[in-house]
Every structure is written in structure tokens, then in C-alpha cells.
Amino acid sequence: MTTSSDPQSADGQFQRHANELLRFFTRQVKCAELAADLRQETWLRFRRREPGEEIGNLRAxxxxxxxxxxxxxxxxxxxRPALEEIPAELPSEQPGPERVVGDGQRLAQLQTILQGLPxxxxxxxxxxxxxxxxxxEIGERLGVSESMAGxxxxxxxxxxxxHMDISP
Structure with missing residues (x-):
């Protein structure tokens, strides 16, 4: 925050109450960094007021x-949800490595079984x-009845x- 040596300037006027505002914010939010940010925002809003706007009681x-x-x-x-409510690590939609390996092994086993079928x-x-x-449709292609295809x-x-534990 820039300050001016002229106590009548906007910066000088604000500076007279800056430490008091910082203590107020610190008591309210219980965080020194956030309190400093809020004090800075107070100064910015103070500076954005209409030119020539009369302020009766600056402190108020x-x-x-x-x-x-x-x-x-x-x-x-x-x-905002509290940080405690957000899990540190969200579960993945992707299968884990054990499942990928297991699925690959079952697929290879199924391919072997299928190759052994008539x-x-x-x-x-x-x-x-x-x-x-x-x-x-299968019966027509194979030249057998529908029930035989079934x-x-x-x-x-x-x-x-x-040969493996799968359900039809």
C-alpha cells in the first residue's frame, strides 16, 4: 500500500486508521494474511469512492x-465446501493395476477356450x-433352425x- 506524507491526502487519511483496521480484521477472521488482504481491499474501495464525495466520519x-x-x-x-469435506484423493473410475492384469489373464484364457470350441x-x-x-439370423447363416442356433x-x-468362472 502506497502512503503519502500529506495527512490530508486519501492515503494519509486512510493510514491513520490502517493499523486499527488490521487488528479488527485479524480478530474477525483469525488469519493475519487474510486480515492484511481485507485491509488492502478496504483501502481500494476507499480509493474508488466518487471524487468529491463527502465523508462525515472517516473512521465510521x-x-x-x-x-x-x-x-x-x-x-x-x-x-464453499469445507476442505475436510473434499477427499484428498478422489477415487478413480479406471480399474486398478491388479484388475487390469487379472482381466487380461481372463481374456487370454477365454480366447484359448474359444479357440478350442468346435x-x-x-x-x-x-x-x-x-x-x-x-x-x-445365426440359424440362417449356419443353415440350421433357429432353435438349433440357440x-x-x-x-x-x-x-x-x-473351463472358467463366467456367467452366460
């Missing part, structure tokens, strides 16, 4: 600015689960379940 005027700043500060604090069972299962084809899918799932 400065305290009115100070009280308004305290009110604004408290409202702002109430609208081709018509493997193809029926893949068309159904990966391509979303109906039993009717049995192929069911048999493929049963064989996969026997």
Missing part, C-alpha cells in the same frame, strides 16, 4: 466498508454376443463355464 466510513467485506467473506466461506459353436456364440445377431450358443456358453 472505513468500518462500514470493513464490515461489508467481512460479511462478503463469510458468505463466500458458507457457499467352429460352429464358436461362431454362433461370437455372432450372438459380439455382433448382437438373433438366433434366427442350442449352439447355449452349448458354447456351457463349455466356457466349465
Amino acid at each position: 466510513f472505513l468500518y462500514r466498508i470493513a464490515r461489508n467485506l467481512i460479511i462478503d467473506h463469510r458468505r463466500q466461506q458458507e457457499s 467352429p460352429h459353436l464358436r461362431q454362433a456364440l461370437l455372432w450372438n454376443r459380439l455382433d448382437g445377431m438373433t438366433q434366427r 442350442r449352439y450358443i447355449l452349448k458354447a456358453l456351457e463349455l466356457c463355464q466349465q
Whole structure:
């Protein structure tokens, strides 16, 4: 904060009450740094008043600015969540390394099992689960009835379940 040696200047007038304002803010907010910031904001608002604006009681005027700043500060604090409420580390949506490795191992195991299935069972299962084809569409492609295509899918799932713990 710049000060002027002229006690009649705006800076000089403010400076007469600066230490008192700092003590007031420190008691109110219990933080020396924040108190200094609020005192600085008081000075800025004091300086922004209309040129030629008459101030009857300078000390009362400065305290009115100070009280308004305290009110604004408290409202702002109430609208923010407390730091304790915000977890230090937010849980990740991504799976952990153990899960990634485990999933990779299960996928490799499933690929091995699928390769060991008879081709018509493997193809029926893949068309159904990966391509979303109906039993009717699979039956038409394989040249079998719709119910036979359903049995192929069911048999493929049963064989996969026997070799690994997955649900159909």
C-alpha cells in the first residue's frame, strides 16, 4: 500500500486508521494474511469512492466498508465446501493395476477356450454376443433352425463355464 506524507491526502487519511483496521480484521477472521488482504481491499474501495464525495466520519466510513467485506467473506466461506469435506484423493473410475492384469489373464484364457470350441459353436456364440445377431439370423447363416442356433450358443456358453468362472 502506497502512503503519502500529506495527512490530508486519501492515503494519509486512510493510514491513520490502517493499523486499527488490521487488528479488527485479524480478530474477525483469525488469519493475519487474510486480515492484511481485507485491509488492502478496504483501502481500494476507499480509493474508488466518487471524487468529491463527502465523508462525515472517516473512521465510521472505513468500518462500514470493513464490515461489508467481512460479511462478503463469510458468505463466500458458507457457499464453499469445507476442505475436510473434499477427499484428498478422489477415487478413480479406471480399474486398478491388479484388475487390469487379472482381466487380461481372463481374456487370454477365454480366447484359448474359444479357440478350442468346435467352429460352429464358436461362431454362433461370437455372432450372438459380439455382433448382437438373433438366433434366427445365426440359424440362417449356419443353415440350421433357429432353435438349433440357440442350442449352439447355449452349448458354447456351457463349455466356457466349465473351463472358467463366467456367467452366460
